[in-house]
Amino acid sequence: MAKLMLFSILLVFPLLVSGQKCEGAKVKEKVYSTSDAVTSSQTVFSVEFKLDCKNNAKNxxxxxxxxxYQMPVGRTGDNQYQVSWLEEHSAAKAGQYDVKIFDEEGFSAMRKAQRDGKTDSKPLVTIPVIHKGVSSGVWVRTEVVVTGASLFVWYMAYRAKSNIQA
Structure with missing residues (x-):
């Protein structure tokens, strides 16, 4: 009896552990990339998305x-995911970055295709990230403008005082 139970567990276990495959994937995404180089030392790219599969594959x-560059995607909730990465400001050129999302089976196929020198792997879904580049701030800092305006007001007041006393 125990052998039969062990045999059935060993037979069913691979079915329970095997990865699910998403079919007919649809995503709702929110993307972010750094736009100000003054307040940050690197450009951050962040993509949050909700994945809905026709076959109701979950998590x-x-x-x-x-x-x-391959990286893992973090799960933030039920069928909600996030992927983020950093680049130096000089390397993060303005333009479109395509984030290709792969499930376990697709990722294995992509890695195998790379080893074989092929580039024809098909992602589960591709999320475009439009990066407008980073701004290094204004040309003239606020302190310089305020100091110049203060000196101008002081000069005009001093000149008016000199005209009155003369």
């Missing part, structure tokens, strides 16, 4: 590929 293990 998948996902990976992302951005410009050839």
């Amino acid at each position: 998948l293990f996902l990976n992302a590929d951005v410009n050839g």
Whole structure:
């Protein structure tokens, strides 16, 4: 009896542990990238998204590929995920970054295709991130403008006083 129970557990266990596959994926995403270089030392890219699958696959293990760099995707809630990365301001050029999201099976196929020198792997979904570049701030700082205006007011008051006394 115990052998039969052990055999059934060993037979069913792989079915319970195997990764789910998302079919007919749809995403709702929120994207963010740093726009001000004065207050930060690096450019941050962050993509939060909700993934809905036609086959109701839930809480998948996902990976992302951005410009050839692979990274894990964090799960923040039920079917809600986040992926983020940093780049130096000089390397984070303005333009579109495609975040390719892969499930476990797709990620394995993509890695195998890379090893074989191919680039035809199909992601589960691709999320475009439009980065407008970073601004290094205003050309003239506020302190300089205020100091100049104060000196001008002081000069005009001193000149008016000299004209009155003369």
